[in-house]
Amino acid sequence: xxxxxAVESLWPGVAGATPPSELEMFxxxxxxxxxxxxxxxxxxxxxxxxxQHLDAEGVNQLVRDAKLKPVMASxxxxxxxxxxxxx
Numbered sequence: 793x794x795x796x797x798a799v800e801s802l803w804p805g806v807a808g809a810t811p812p813s814e815l816e817m818f819x820x821x822x823x824x825x826x827x828x829x830x831x832x833x834x835x836x837x838x839x840x841x842x843x844q845h846l847d848a849e850g851v852n853q854l855v856r857d858a859k860l861k862p863v864m865a866s867x868x869x870x871x872x873x874x875x876x877x878x879x
Contacts (some may be wrong), residue, residue: 794809815840822871827864844875 812820818840819828834857837843846854851872855865 823867828859841862843872
């Protein structure tokens with residue numbers, strides 16, 4: 793929660809714009825920014841911990857539902873592998 797508050801206080805966004813979520817920032821850090829909306833929508837995740845719970849079949853289903861091309865699918869798998877070691 794403290795991290796989210798810090799991001800909100802530093803967000804130089806335009807009036808009415810919402811700061812990126814921790815989930816969006818994570819995807820962006822792993823070069824998935826251009827497909828982050830598709831990943832979030834297809835997964836139903838609202839936070840990083842939601843993605844952490846995906847097993848191999850869940851990730852495969854997410855890749856299909858988000859219609860990720862092979863390079864983006866590979867980036868997502870690497871990011872999720874790293875996430876599981878971080879959290």
